Amino acid sequence: MIREFLLQALTFVLPPQCLLCRDGPEWRHGLCQHCWQSLPVNHPACPRCALPMPRPLVCGTCQRRPPPFDRVIAPVRYQEPVDQMLCALKYHEQLAFGRTAAGLIVDWVNALDLPLPDLLIAVPMTPRALRKRGLNQAAFIARRIGRALGIPVPLGWVFKVRQTERQSTLNARERQRNLKNAFGCKKRLDGKRVAVVDDILTTGSTVSELTTVLKTAGAAHVDIWVCARTVDASSG
Numbered sequence: 001m002i003r004e005f006l007l008q009a010l011t012f013v014l015p016p017q018c019l020l021c022r023d024g025p026e027w028r029h030g031l032c033q034h035c036w037q038s039l040p041v042n043h044p045a046c047p048r049c050a051l052p053m054p055r056p057l058v059c060g061t062c063q064r065r066p067p068p069f070d071r072v073i074a075p076v077r078y079q080e081p082v083d084q085m086l087c088a089l090k091y092h093e094q095l096a097f098g099r100t101a102a103g104l105i106v107d108w109v110n111a112l113d114l115p116l117p118d119l120l121i122a123v124p125m126t127p128r129a130l131r132k133r134g135l136n137q138a139a140f141i142a143r144r145i146g147r148a149l150g151i152p153v154p155l156g157w158v159f160k161v162r163q164t165e166r167q168s169t170l171n172a173r174e175r176q177r178n179l180k181n182a183f184g185c186k187k188r189l190d191g192k193r194v195a196v197v198d199d200i201l202t203t204g205s206t207v208s209e210l211t212t213v214l215k216t217a218g219a220a221h222v223d224i225w226v227c228a229r230t231v232d233a234s235s236g
């Protein structure tokens, strides 16, 4: 009993420990200096879709078929330990990793010195999926970024109309068909600069569909802000 009390008291006095290794003191956005510096930074990458590349040149896919969005911001690659962090956030509700993910995006946006969007839109879930999982990790990350950069994060403007099959089981054409008319937007966004927020970008089919919906609603410019980019365009 006394031991428990003392341990609890210590957590208030001592600096918070690293979320990943639980070893070193927190240095930045929940991680110790060692873990922070060992993150797989996504550079160089395609300036359009953020696909990891040997040089920072527009990738073949974007050259052949430019995506509907204007630019992807993805500070890290979906590799160890980022995969662990984002799975912990998504499936085990370790919200603290949402702070790390948002912090990474904010630092990257600040470093690139990009013009800030007028609003952030989190990739929506259906109400049923949200009840089941209990957390929309994209909305959680978007709210934290919004607070840090002073950008509004309107909830409910963009919604998911119907449940779609898990994208990871489908090929590119099936993905597109699966997502057709999956999203809706209930506001006009004429002339607005929008950034769509999610945790991971894989093939980009979800955010492409969402971008088309936002541009149809009048958005002038749509960027995609995610924490991590998968290394291989065809994986997941």
Ligand SMILES: [Zn+2]
Binding pocket: 018, 019, 020, 021, 022, 023, 024, 031, 032, 033, 034, 035, 036
């Ligand atoms: Zn650490």
Ligand SMILES: [Zn+2]
Binding pocket: 046, 047, 048, 049, 050, 051, 058, 059, 060, 061, 062, 063
């Ligand atoms: Zn590309």
